[in-house]
Amino acid sequence: xxxxxxxDETRPPDIPASGVLGAIQAQLDRLNLVLATVSALAAAAAxxxxxxxxxxxxxxxxxxxxxxxxxxxxxIGATFLSAAWVQARRGHVGIDALQHVLPPGAxxxxxxxxxxxSLAFCAFFxxxxxxxxxEAWEDGQxxxxxxxxxxxxxxxxxxxxxxxxxxxLLLQVLAPLANRE
Amino acid sequence: xxxxxxxxxxxxxxxxxxxxxxxxxxxxxTVATAFMLCFMPAASIGTIAQNVYEEMASITLLTIxxxxxxxxxxxxxxxxxxxxxxxxxWLYRIPGGLGVAVVVACGLFAAMAGSSAATCSAIxxxxxxxxxxxxxxxxxxxxxxxxxxxxxxxxxxxxTLILYxxxxxxxxxxxxxxxxxxxxxxTALFAAYAVLRxxxxxxxxxSLARRGGARSALIADDRFTMSERxxxxxxxxxxxxxxxxxMFALYGGIATPSETAGLGAVLALLLIAVVYGAWRLADxxxxxxxxxxxxxxxxxxxxxxxLYSYVMSYLHISQSAAEWIVxxxxxxxxxxxxxxxxxxxxxxxxxxxxxxxxxxPIILPPLKAAGFNLVWFGVVMSMIMEMGLIHPPVGLNxxxxxxxxxxxxxxxxxxxxxxxxFLMTFAIVLLCIFPEIATYIPDEFFRR
Numbered sequence: 001x002x003x004x005x006x007x008d009e010t011r012p013p014d015i016p017a018s019g020v021l022g023a024i025q026a027q028l029d030r031l032n033l034v035l036a037t038v039s040a041l042a043a044a045a046a047x048x049x050x051x052x053x054x055x056x057x058x059x060x061x062x063x064x065x066x067x068x069x070x071x072x073x074x075x076i077g078a079t080f081l082s083a084a085w086v087q088a089r090r091g092h093v094g095i096d097a098l099q100h101v102l103p104p105g106a107x108x109x110x111x112x113x114x115x116x117x118s119l120a121f122c123a124f125f126x127x128x129x130x131x132x133x134x135e136a137w138e139d140g141q142x143x144x145x146x147x148x149x150x151x152x153x154x155x156x157x158x159x160x161x162x163x164x165x166x167x168x169l170l171l172q173v174l175a176p177l178a179n180r181e
Numbered sequence: 182x183x184x185x186x187x188x189x190x191x192x193x194x195x196x197x198x199x200x201x202x203x204x205x206x207x208x209x210x211t212v213a214t215a216f217m218l219c220f221m222p223a224a225s226i227g228t229i230a231q232n233v234y235e236e237m238a239s240i241t242l243l244t245i246x247x248x249x250x251x252x253x254x255x256x257x258x259x260x261x262x263x264x265x266x267x268x269x270x271w272l273y274r275i276p277g278g279l280g281v282a283v284v285v286a287c288g289l290f291a292a293m294a295g296s297s298a299a300t301c302s303a304i305x306x307x308x309x310x311x312x313x314x315x316x317x318x319x320x321x322x323x324x325x326x327x328x329x330x331x332x333x334x335x336x337x338x339x340x341t342l343i344l345y346x347x348x349x350x351x352x353x354x355x356x357x358x359x360x361x362x363x364x365x366x367x368t369a370l371f372a373a374y375a376v377l378r379x380x381x382x383x384x385x386x387x388s389l390a391r392r393g394g395a396r397s398a399l400i401a402d403d404r405f406t407m408s409e410r411x412x413x414x415x416x417x418x419x420x421x422x423x424x425x426x427x428m429f430a431l432y433g434g435i436a437t438p439s440e441t442a443g444l445g446a447v448l449a450l451l452l453i454a455v456v457y458g459a460w461r462l463a464d465x466x467x468x469x470x471x472x473x474x475x476x477x478x479x480x481x482x483x484x485x486x487x488l489y490s491y492v493m494s495y496l497h498i499s500q501s502a503a504e505w506i507v508x509x510x511x512x513x514x515x516x517x518x519x520x521x522x523x524x525x526x527x528x529x530x531x532x533x534x535x536x537x538x539x540x541x542p543i544i545l546p547p548l549k550a551a552g553f554n555l556v557w558f559g560v561v562m563s564m565i566m567e568m569g570l571i572h573p574p575v576g577l578n579x580x581x582x583x584x585x586x587x588x589x590x591x592x593x594x595x596x597x598x599x600x601x602x603f604l605m606t607f608a609i610v611l612l613c614i615f616p617e618i619a620t621y622i623p624d625e626f627f628r629r
Contacts, residue, residue: 040469050443079480092204128230
């Protein structure tokens with residue numbers, strides 16, 4: 001696919017490459033590519049919206065009321081929707097000081113534990129995002145600005161992004177099993 | 182459990198989880214969630230996602246992805262190379278003119294891109310080979326670029342300063358302006374060092390040649406005709422106009438900082454399309470891929486750091502720690518030194534964004550109580566964290582240079598950056614003696 005952003009970095013070895021998990025990962029890669037492309041477009045759109053805000057106010061004396069909020073939604077969306085794509089490249093940085101200190105066996109255990117804890121936290125956070133979305137949807141919550149767009153939009157973007165991230169983390173946790181086969 | 186015990190447990194758990202290698206964002210989120218579960222009312226855990234959203238939904242914070250986009254657009258183009266080449270053509274009469282050109286190019290580039298790593302790789306990828314071709318020693322060339330790159334977190338639109346302004350509740354416009362004086366001071370110190378070091382290397386090369394040894398490229402003279410110098414201008418002028426235009430929009434009262442970020446990103450993309458013809462998908466792909474990769478990682482860290490400090494403040498850990506520091510009644514400068522050392526040590530492990538968000542609630546109240554100007558401190562703190570970028574064990578710029586100039590050994594790079602660590606320490610001391618270096622410009626500007 002060249003309609004999106006290509007994977008320009010080398011893939012980490014702990015991604016399922018074969019079997020059922022490999023097939024799921026391949027589908028997830030496609031989804032990640034779409035979401036990363038959407039995130040890139042959202043970032044560019046936020047730039048355009050803010051540029052319009054300046055130009056509109058300065059040249060046409062149009063008051064700015066919705067631009068900041070729309071930009072926030074776009075950039076929150078860009079952050080969460082691309083989270084899994086970043087994780088697939090191990091782009092969420094951590095402190096790897098112990099990697100050079102521990103013996104290889106212990107380091108493998110450390111890595112598995114780190115992945116499992118990441119997964120547990122993200123799954124919990126993801127669940128809370130869906131609960132938040134449900135609540136905002138049920139109560140018809142909006143932001144308190146004059147424009148007042150529904151809060152279910154940013155909450156929904158967070159929930160979807162976190163769900164895909166959880167799936168990506170799950171596949172990475174299971175990768176050692178898949179790649180051993 | 183006593184406040185002190187909870188605080189120590191929070192700190193200890195954070196260290197343990199961070200060092201397990203869990204990505205920083207998830208590590209901070211895990212610690213915060215675990216403490217919410219154990220020590221906070223059950224209802225608070227229900228609002229964790231809402232907390233993160235509300236903390237992140239600040240238009241100032243969300244300028245960060247846009248400044249990253251602007252930096253990526255300029256960084257992935259040939260602007261960096263053209264910039265130092267043009268500066269060299271104009272500065273060649275100065276001894277060590279190429280080195281000075283590289284430092285000044287780093288400063289200007291940093292002011293456009295706002296990121297240290299981007300500055301390092303944009304200027305260094307062609308600047309280092311060029312300096313080496315002209316006989317500069319490996320460590321000298323690497324040190325200049327590594328140190329020049331650090332100007333990225335000091336000059337506006339530095340992402341570090343944006344976060345500081347948010348965390349310390351200071352005006353972003355003021356904090357940005359306060360970075361300019363020290364940024365210029367460092368640029369001048371680095372350039373002066375480049376001249377002195379060049380003269381030493383030049384003398385050594387000369388005496389070697391006189392003794393019949395190898396004739397270093399350092400001895401060869403550069404010559405640029407006036408027409409060559411004029412021809413170098415058209416490609417860099419648009420970028421300098423972008424730099425000045427964005428500053429003018431921000432401080433001329435035309436645009437807010439967030440609008441400036443959007444405007445800057447759009448203009449940078451337009452400029453590289455016009456000047457370098459970079460408008461096709463193949464050109465834009467790497468720009469957006471690196472933007473999404475970097476900002477996605479950073480924004481998630483920021484969101485979770487904010488959750489982390491929310492929990493810290495809810496459990497009164499930050500307030501008690503701050504009160505405890507105040508109760509020690511340290512003398513003003515002893516307090517400053519202790520805090521500076523803490524930032525240095527944290528800089529060994531953590532990126533500047535997390536250091537600021539995690540420590541601000543603890544260290545800023547005592548500093549304020551001791552009578553320090555918090556705008557001034559933001560700049561000094563950035564400089565301290567900048568040093569962390571060029572000294573081991575995790576100096577980010579060292580690794581960037583190692584990647585773009587693989588023929589230079591890590592040892593040479595570290596030895597090359599070392600003199601700059603001293604220069605930066607010297608600059609920080611100057612800033613402590615003469616705080617006006619940072620505060621003069623914002624004070625004058627906002628006096629109007």
